[in-house]
Each structure stands twice: as C-alpha cells, then as structure tokens.
Amino acid sequence: MFVFCIESSHARGMGHLFRSLTLATELRSRGHSVLFLANDHPNSLRIIRERGFDVALYDLASVTGWENGFIEPDASSSVWINDRLNTQRSHSEAIKHLGAKLVTFDDRGDGAELADINICALLFEKTEGLRGKDVRLGVEYMILNPEIAAYRRIRQSLASILVTLGGADTYGVTVRVAKWLTSKSFPVTIVTGPSFQHMAELEGVVATAAPGRFKLLNQVPSLAAEMHGHDLAITGGGVTPFEACAAGLPCVVIANEPFEIPVGRALEELGAAFFAGHHSAFDLGILEKAIPIKSMSETAMAKVDLGGVGRVADLLERLAA
Template sequence: MFVFCIESSHTRGMGHLFRSLTLAAELRARGRPVRFLANDHPNSLKIIRERGFDVGLYDLASVTGWENSFLEPAAAAPVWINDRLDTQRSHSEAIKRLGVRLVTFDDRGDGAELADINICALMFEKTEYLKGKDVRLGLEYMILNPEIAAFRRLRQSLASILVTLGGADTYGVTARVAKWLRDKPFAVTIVTGPSFQHMAELEEVISAASPGRFTLLNQVPSLAAEMHRHDLAITGGGITPFEACAAGLPCVVIANEPFEIPVGHALEKLGAAFFAGHHSAFDLGILETAIPIRAMSEIAMTKVGLGGVGRVADLLERLAA
C-alpha cells in the first residue's frame, strides 16, 4: 500500500497534488494499491476522487498522533509519501514507530533526516544540507505528466504566449501579467486553475483591453494539449515550467514563493527559460527583445525529459519489496 499525504489549497497551491496524482497513477498502472490523505480543500478532494482514488481527511492543525488511523493493519510493507514540503520530526518519528517506510519530496524539515528517501528534483541551492537516508537530486527525478509525450514540438518563433500561473495563483499574479501584456503585439491565452480566486481583477484587466486581445480559459481538460498551441509560457516556479520545457515550450518564470527563485535561476542557466524575478517585483522586459525561441525550445526538449515518474516509481517499489 502506498499512502500519499498531501497539502493542497489556495494558500499552499496545488502543485503537490498534481505531482502526487501523476506518481500515484503510475503506481496504480503497475498494480499497486494507492490511497490519498489530504487536508479539507474541496477542489482538491474533488480532483482526487475524479481520478479514481480513495481519499481520507487529516487535520492540518495536528502535527502528529493521527497517522496510524490511515494505515491498514494487513497492508504489506506500507510506504508513506509526504508531499507537503517540510516534515516535522515528531510526524516522522510517528511514521517510523509504525514500521512504515517514509518518502518525502523537496523536504528541508527536521523530520527529513528520518526519511528513507528524500526526492529533491526541485532543489537547486544548498543541496549539501538536505537530509534523508537516500537523497535523490537532479532533473532525472522530476515527476512530469507523461501525457506531454504526445504534445512535444520544436518552436520556431514567437507568436503566441500562454499564461498559466498554477492551480491557485495565490498572489493574483495573473491579473498583473495580463495588465503588462495588454498592449503588447502577441496573441495571449490565459489559463486559470481550479482554485483561482482573482477572477474579478483579471476580468477588469481583460475588459479594458481591445476585443479579442485575450483568450481566457478556466480548468482546461489538458494543460499539455493547450501548451502545444503556444510558443512561450509565463509560469510560476513549480512543476509547470518543467512540463512546458519537456514539451519544447520555453518559459518566462515568475517566482510565487521565495523557494521558487532558485528554480527560475536554474531554468535560466539551463537555457530553457528566462527568470523574471519574484512576483512582488517581476520584470517582463525580456519580451521586448529578440528571444531565441528555436534555440531555447531545442535545449528545453534535450535537457528536460519525461522519465522521472518511472524512476521514482521504481525507487518506491524497491522500498516496498
């Protein structure tokens, strides 16, 4: 049994949820039993159930003391997977007392030291301080939607921009980006996610633009399919820019959280993206220059692959053996 314990909300964002769903789908396809634990966030719970997974609720305010109620006594070699960022030590100790294997993602909490595996594909600075019995670094462990494989293509020039700033866009960056793009000579499509709460501000910006200036889409059936239509994406600093790059779609990254700043710098150094800064003071001036779209698209597809979900699933199966 693989138990995914996630945190997903407007404040936290939904990247943890979608990463875990991708990995859980791979394990399910291998015949492995999977269940989810999540905080009480209706949109997230709805998505988990729509994907066909069982989900239980845990209380975000309770650090520990509840873990054993979500484990089946007869489950063979259970593996507990935390995708909630920093794990507290008391929670890790509770998991280990139950004789359960513990896996964490991008974890700098004091409980990470007790993790059997700490998968840190999104960590690009101070990695020497990461804890865990087995710390896995590098883009080869990046869990990306395998659906992207059907939508990869080499971009040639910049004509169309996609703006997609996460399932929640906690700080309302989308409206500010739209305002900046309002008078620029690009076709712009904006995709909002299931927990987007800034529609009034966004619609005010769009209504002030010339008719047809923006295409606004909410909760598209396939972000990978939508990405295929565009030549550049403006994204946050989580999983999305890596999914875009794997599809050959160069990015401009805006960091929603401080820990996303190193992600933006890493993708820029890779040559697949530009980093526009933290959301509090981002700069999209790069869009006023000649952007080498073809070269960036080639680099993106070469450097960011889709094998991470299989590699991580292999690690988890070996851990459960």
C-alpha cells in the same frame, strides 16, 4: 499500499496535489493500492476523487498522533509519501514507529532525517545539508505528466503566449501579468486553475484590451494539450515550467514563493527559460527583445525528459519490496 499525504489549498497552491496524482497514477498502473490523505480543500478532494482514488481527511493543525488509522496492520510493505514540504520530526517518528517506509519531497524539515528517500528534484541551492537515508537530486527525478509525450514539438518563432500561474495563483500574479501584456501585440491565452480567486479583477483587465487580444480559459481538460498551441509560456516556479520545457515550450518564470527563485535561475542557466524575478517585483522586459525561441525550444526538450515518474516509481517499488 502507498499512502500519499498532501497539502493543497489556495494558500499553499496545488502543485503538491498534481505531482502526487501523476505518481499515484503510475503506481496504480503497476497494480499497487493507493490511498490519499488530504486537508479539507473541496477542489482538491473533488479532483482526487475524479481521478478514481480513495481519499480521507486529516487535520492540518495536528502534527502527529493520527497516522495509525491509515496504515495497514502489516505495515512493513506500506510506503507513506509526504508531499507537504517540511516534515516535522515527531510526525516522521510516528510513521517509522508504525513500521512503514517514509518518502518525502523537497524536504528541509527536521523530520527528513528519518525519511527512507527524500526526492529533491525542485531544490537547486543549499543542497549540501539535505537529510534522508537516500537523497535524490536532479531534474531526472522531476515528476511530469506523461501525457506531454504526445504534444512535444520544436517551436520556430514567437507567435502566441500562454500564461499559466498555477491551480491557485495565491497572489494574483496573473492579473498583474495581464496588465503588463495589454499593451503588447502578442495573442495571449490565460489559463486559470480550480482555486483561482481573482477572476473578476482579471476579467476587468482583459476588458480594457483590444478585442481578441486575450483568451481566458479556466480548468482546461489538458494543460499539455493547451501548451501545444503556444510558443512561450509565462509560469510560476514549480513543476509547470519543467512540464513546458519537456514539451519544447520555452518559459518566462515568475517566482510565487521565495523557494521558487532558485528554480527560475536554474532553468535560465539551462538555457530553457528566462527568470523574471519574484512576483513582488517581476520584470517582463525580455518580451520586448528578440527571443531565440527555436534554440531555447531545442534546449528545453533536450534538457528535460519525461522519465522522472518512472524513475521515482521504480525507487518506491524497491523500497516496498
């Protein structure tokens, strides 16, 4: 049994949810049982159920003391997967006391020390002090949507821009990006997610632009398929820019949170993206210059592969054995 404990909301964002769903789908395809535990966020609960997974609620305010109801009596082959960032030690101790294995993601909490595996594919600075019995660093452990494999291509020139800033876009960065782009000549498609709460403001900005300049899409059936039609993406600093790069789509990264700043810088160092700064003071001036789209596209596809979900699933299977 694999138990995914996630936090997903407008404030937290939905990246943890979608990463866990991708990994859970891979484990289910290998014949394993999966249970989701999630905070009370209706959009997230709906998405989990639509993907065919069982989900139970837990109380975000309760650090520990509730875990035993979700672990099978013979817990030796159970794996508890925390995708909530910083795990507190008392919670980790509760999981270990139940006899389950513990896996965490990008975890800098004091509970990470007790994790059997701490997978840190999104951490690019101050990694020396990361804790866990087995700490896995590197882009090769990035969990990306395998559907992207059908939509990979080398871009040749800049003809269309995609703006996709997460399932929630907590700070309404999409609106400010749209304002900046209203005076530019590129066709722009903006994709918003299931917890986007700034639609009226965004529609007001788009209404001031020339007809046909913007295309607004909400909750597209497949972001991978939508990415295929564009030559550059403006994204946040989570998993999305890596999915874009795996598809051969260069990015301009805007950090929504401080911990996303090193992600943007790392992708820029790879040669697959430009980093536009933190959302409080981003700079899209790079779009006013000649962008080497083809070479960036080739680099992106070469540096970011789609094997991460399989590598992580292999680690989890060995842990559960």
